[in-house]
Amino acid sequence: MSRGDRRGELITPQYLRRSASYMNQNISSEDINELAKAVDNSDLDAMREIIERNAQEDHIRKLIYVDSYNMFVEQLSEELITLNRFKLGEDRYVKAQAGAYNPIVDENAGYATTLKIRQKQKSSNKEYERSKPIRFSRTENLFFKRNINLSLKDIQVKFNQIFPKRTKSSIATKYYRSRKS
Amino acid sequence: MNAVEYYKNIEVQFEMIKVLSGRETVFSGEREGINGISRVTFRCIKAHKIEFLQKNMKAFNFFNGYNKQNIYYSLARLNNMPVFSFNMDERKLQQKEFMQNFEKYMTGFDYGLDFDAHRVDASTNIVEHILIQNLLSDLKIVRDELSFYKVPFYVKSSGSGFHINIDSEYFDAIRLKNKIEAFGKISKNLRSVLNLTSVCDSSNTYNKRDIWKCPYSYDYKSGNIALPLSDEQIDNFDYSMLEPSKVLKDGIRNRGLLKHAGSSSGLKRFLLDYGLKESDFE
Numbered sequence: 514m515s516r517g518d519r520r521g522e523l524i525t526p527q528y529l530r531r532s533a534s535y536m537n538q539n540i541s542s543e544d545i546n547e548l549a550k551a552v553d554n555s556d557l558d559a560m561r562e563i564i565e566r567n568a569q570e571d572h573i574r575k576l577i578y579v580d581s582y583n584m585f586v587e588q589l590s591e592e593l594i595t596l597n598r599f600k601l602g603e604d605r606y607v608k609a610q611a612g613a614y615n616p617i618v619d620e621n622a623g624y625a626t627t628l629k630i631r632q633k634q635k636s637s638n639k640e641y642e643r644s645k646p647i648r649f650s651r652t653e654n655l656f657f658k659r660n661i662n663l664s665l666k667d668i669q670v671k672f673n674q675i676f677p678k679r680t681k682s683s684i685a686t687k688y689y690r691s692r693k694s
Numbered sequence: 695m696n697a698v699e700y701y702k703n704i705e706v707q708f709e710m711i712k713v714l715s716g717r718e719t720v721f722s723g724e725r726e727g728i729n730g731i732s733r734v735t736f737r738c739i740k741a742h743k744i745e746f747l748q749k750n751m752k753a754f755n756f757f758n759g760y761n762k763q764n765i766y767y768s769l770a771r772l773n774n775m776p777v778f779s780f781n782m783d784e785r786k787l788q789q790k791e792f793m794q795n796f797e798k799y800m801t802g803f804d805y806g807l808d809f810d811a812h813r814v815d816a817s818t819n820i821v822e823h824i825l826i827q828n829l830l831s832d833l834k835i836v837r838d839e840l841s842f843y844k845v846p847f848y849v850k851s852s853g854s855g856f857h858i859n860i861d862s863e864y865f866d867a868i869r870l871k872n873k874i875e876a877f878g879k880i881s882k883n884l885r886s887v888l889n890l891t892s893v894c895d896s897s898n899t900y901n902k903r904d905i906w907k908c909p910y911s912y913d914y915k916s917g918n919i920a921l922p923l924s925d926e927q928i929d930n931f932d933y934s935m936l937e938p939s940k941v942l943k944d945g946i947r948n949r950g951l952l953k954h955a956g957s958s959s960g961l962k963r964f965l966l967d968y969g970l971k972e973s974d975f976e
Contacts, residue, residue: 652887652967659835659889675883675969 723763802862844960853913
């Protein structure tokens, strides 16, 4: 194991979390996104470039001093994947991967802060409600699977007789998605 | 093998009595009389013992001449049902009183889903036959769905179609209110969600006096036995397995209803997913 900084601290998960946390607060959201993308694609060159670009900052340079730079990048990539999943939760992580959910709204806020804001806004934020993916229950999914040959109008009427809480537009979205698949 | 020969088998009578006990038994079909062939239905038969079943079969000419009657049982579970007279005038009076007080005798109500092999168009009176492949496909879909939720149910042939039943006690355990109304809703939703073409519209409404084909009884229209079916039999279904001689050859002693293992909690989850609400339970 290589050493993490001048004080001889080992590169431990705790150390990397702390480093990443500092980075979150000081590097731009575009860079964080790019770094996350690079980590996911295991693109070491891209990761190196982003870290180098941001490592010009004094406090980062002080914090991230490693004997073996490549080893750090490899460890960081693993750690960031774990970190991202840990903070976002598996579902949101998968959605973020697909571009359906962007946890970073405020350049000055880190992941954790952003998520906290999101949690608070969850019940009242209309924008969030609108962007929230439609989740159908197993029985509702079964309904679409078994009735896919019906017209949208028939589906909407039939569906609402059994499951009255869904909006017409959400039924329509699900209908077209089911037909597509 | 005809119905008379089949019903003479004591093991058949034993298996039927297990179901008929604690319910109303009904003989219904057609009979040849002075004015030709006519439809007959004898209700309010108490057949809680072999001797009572035999006595009633004899009294209603089950084994004589041109007599084609099926044996049905009530979905309603009854306690202390009276024994009815064979004197028809007296019987009519007893029946009238019994019908008025029916709910006093009623202790439960089974759920039943009917996969019918033919459908009658109410406006044109045209009978449409449903292909066995479609019947089986619908049956398997419902069977798999009930198995998924671990619902305790059993499947039997009705002669030409199929029946699925769930015993009343499982609904009692989860304290379902207004069973008859709830059953109609569940059947309607099952039909809609799973797009079942062979489940008849009449399944959407239940009546406290509904009757159902008795397991192991002989269906005079098709010549088949209303045999409870195992999963293996459903998967490899062939009408020949319902022939009376084949059924007797395979043995029916203590065969029972071949209930699928399940629990009341599984049943409740199923009911909630298919449109019932928490407020439908006590």
